[in-house]
Amino acid sequence: MHPARLWLGLLLPAAAALDFRYHHQEGMEAYLKSVAQNYSSFTQLHSIGKSVRGRNLWVLVVGRFPREHKVGIPEFKYVANMHGDETVGRELLLHLIDYLVTKHGRDPEITNLINSTRIHIMPSMNPDGFEAVKKPDCYYSNGRENFNQYDLNRNFPDAFEYNNVSRQPETLAIMKWLKTETFVLSANLHGGALVASYPFDNGAQATGALFSRSLTPDDDVFQHLAHTYASRNPNMTKGDQCKNKMNFPNGITNGYSWYPLQGGMQDYNYIWGQCFEITLELSCCKYPREEKLPYFWNDNKASLIEYIKQAHLGIKGQVFDQSGNRLPNVIVEVQDRKHICPFRTNIFGEYYLLLLPGSYTINVTAPGHDSQLTKVVIPERSQTFGALKKDFHLPFQVQLDSLQLVNPLCPMVPLYKTIPGHSPITKPSLFLFLVTLLHIFFK
The missing domain is CATH 2.60.40.1120 (Carboxypeptidase-like, regulatory domain)
Structure with missing residues (x-):
């Protein structure tokens, strides 16, 4: 080996070993702390709150200025494991961290991405749920909810209906986090299907719900974001890879068109946080076997990186x-x-x-x-x-x-309840209107 290369290798921090297996809270914490220590010049590890059982909600920040916001550098975030039994995203984000920190300074594209974007990565929003899963299952387990048996993706304020559920510590931590950072773009990682879903998840007449969809004023951007992710995932873009599931053309869907839900996180991010968020369903099986994890990483690596770049749109x-x-x-x-x-x-x-x-x-x-x-x-x-x-x-x-x-925050109430009619972006075409009428008459 050339002497200069040997010295360079000694000067660069050693990469923390990360294998393809499921990392429980103790192992995940150890890995994140090792990254924060070995790459302290461009990472920061902190907790945004605690779960019901007192587990830290860890976030690793990767960026040129990891400890504070700098004007002109957009804030980006990934959140996984919101449902504790949906596990692929949790491991993918750990491997994304590993990829970013080990490529920094070696790969020009990744180095530029890190220098121009402040990237926040939360591998697990629901650590209690993950730890509660006794036996991995493809469909459902008690670990979906948090320790208090609340579905965290039904626990946020809703702009369309009153959602008077008890706000959980994990939910409140996310809500507080959104107030402390100028997040521009986000995605939350789930499992149980293979699709990129974009807002809205709930709907009203004003957003086109009468026509089985619920569109934001930025529908063109959201469709672009979902397509950006799905098109680089070779299985997601096919749209029909999960047995007994819906077919999703090009691997994307409007959330409301798929199925309406109240109190979802992506709608909350967009309406109250000024942050564009989509939901990524990454595996047909919620909790697949460990030996499948390398395949999921290979399928999603390019999508995860390309999606971060979209924080620089516009x-x-x-x-x-x-x-x-x-x-x-x-x-x-x-x-x-x-x-x-x-x-x-x-x-x-x-x-x-x-x-x-x-x-x-x-x-x-x-x-x-x-x-x-x-x-x-x-x-x-x-x-x-x-x-x-x-x-x-x-x-x-x-x-x-x-x-x-001036109070820039909107009240936490159903804001769309009092708005009749359609905005231009949600106004259906004459063809869709006629199709809907035929469906009503011949149902």
């Missing part, structure tokens, strides 16, 4: 007033895709809008002032790690104290 920047003050709590949205909880700037006056290439009119509205409309063109960008940067300088001075008094 446009980002800051909003300033005439005096150059950064303005928090200012609404920044595309004019024709208003969110029921308006997307606002963070404490740094910073915004992120995930958008596909195209021409848009951006609405910037500071409290007490008229809206400022600006046309922007988002160009085609491939293999880059940066959204279009566009700062907005408002032609007036804003009292910063007045911005602090």
